[in-house]
Amino acid sequence: MRASVSGTGMTGISRLVQTSLVVTLLLPAATGRAFAGDKAAVVSPDSWVVTLGASIEYGPKFPGSRHDGFSAIPSFDIRRFDEPDEPGAPDDSIDYGLIGLGGFEAGPVLGFRDSRSRSDDQRLAGLHAVHWDVDAGVFAQYWAIPDELRIRTEIRQALSNGSGLVADLGIDWFQSFGDKWLLSIGPRASFADGAYMRKYFSISSSEAAQNGVLPAFDATGGLKSVGLTVSASYDVTPTLSLQLYDRLDRLTGDGADSPITSKLGDANQNIIGISLNKAFSVGF
Numbered sequence: 001m002r003a004s005v006s007g008t009g010m011t012g013i014s015r016l017v018q019t020s021l022v023v024t025l026l027l028p029a030a031t032g033r034a035f036a037g038d039k040a041a042v043v044s045p046d047s048w049v050v051t052l053g054a055s056i057e058y059g060p061k062f063p064g065s066r067h068d069g070f071s072a073i074p075s076f077d078i079r080r081f082d083e084p085d086e087p088g089a090p091d092d093s094i095d096y097g098l099i100g101l102g103g104f105e106a107g108p109v110l111g112f113r114d115s116r117s118r119s120d121d122q123r124l125a126g127l128h129a130v131h132w133d134v135d136a137g138v139f140a141q142y143w144a145i146p147d148e149l150r151i152r153t154e155i156r157q158a159l160s161n162g163s164g165l166v167a168d169l170g171i172d173w174f175q176s177f178g179d180k181w182l183l184s185i186g187p188r189a190s191f192a193d194g195a196y197m198r199k200y201f202s203i204s205s206s207e208a209a210q211n212g213v214l215p216a217f218d219a220t221g222g223l224k225s226v227g228l229t230v231s232a233s234y235d236v237t238p239t240l241s242l243q244l245y246d247r248l249d250r251l252t253g254d255g256a257d258s259p260i261t262s263k264l265g266d267a268n269q270n271i272i273g274i275s276l277n278k279a280f281s282v283g284f
Contacts, residue, residue: 126210164195
């Protein structure tokens with residue numbers, strides 16, 4: 001069983017971040033014992049390993065934006081003590097493996113959608129705002145080479161803000177160096193339906209009239225972006241890890257052609273981040 005959270009900048013969910021950070025700080029005290037740095041902790045067969053942490057990211061304020069900003073991302077992972085600790089990419093969404101067969105795994109997945117408002121860019125005056133949202137769906141992944149080469153896809157539907165369906169595909173190569181370093185790199189492709197593209201990239205005739213600068217534009221679904229994600233993780237101690245990562249996406253199709261991107265923003269969307277994670281032994 002595995003659950004993790006990560007992703008792109010989520011500048012509109014400060015309450016979630018605050019709650020997650022409180023949990024991060026309080027859970028070890030509430031549940032019992034952390035691993036000893038020398039692995040001397042006594043662990044029962046029914047123990048679980050819970051990993052908590054947070055990331056700080058610097059990237060576009062909304063899809064297609066030219067302006068960057070900081071955001072905070074909570075992280076969470078849980079597995080049985082005797083279950084292998086699989087490597088993961090920094091842009092994996094929350095997942096829970098229900099099906100496992102050889103190198104194949106699948107289950108439900110949970111992610112987040114970016115928000116957008118005039119406060120992000122005054123030139124958005126007259127355009128509809130987009131509220132942050134949770135999306136849910138399924139993930140599937142296959143380890144072509146155990147712990148080294150992974151193929152993963154996620155399909156997620158927005159739950160409340162009307163931003164439709166997205167499907168993400170990624171391939172990652174993981175390479176360890178010694179006992180402490182783990183590097184990863186892999187290409188990305190993201191597809192979106194018409195509802196998503198209209199929400200983030202369309203401009204209606206009335207909105208164009210109110211804005212006075214941007215023309216009307218009707219975005220349609222298809223390949224939304226292609227990109228590359230790289231990361232480097234370092235085990236500071238057996239239970240404390242530090243990770244640096246970068247994800248570069250190039251908007252394609254109507255995502256790049258939209259006036260929101262072509263006139264106000266940039267088709268190149270780069271996110272850099274740093275995360276700190278701490279593992280604890282928990283008995284239920």
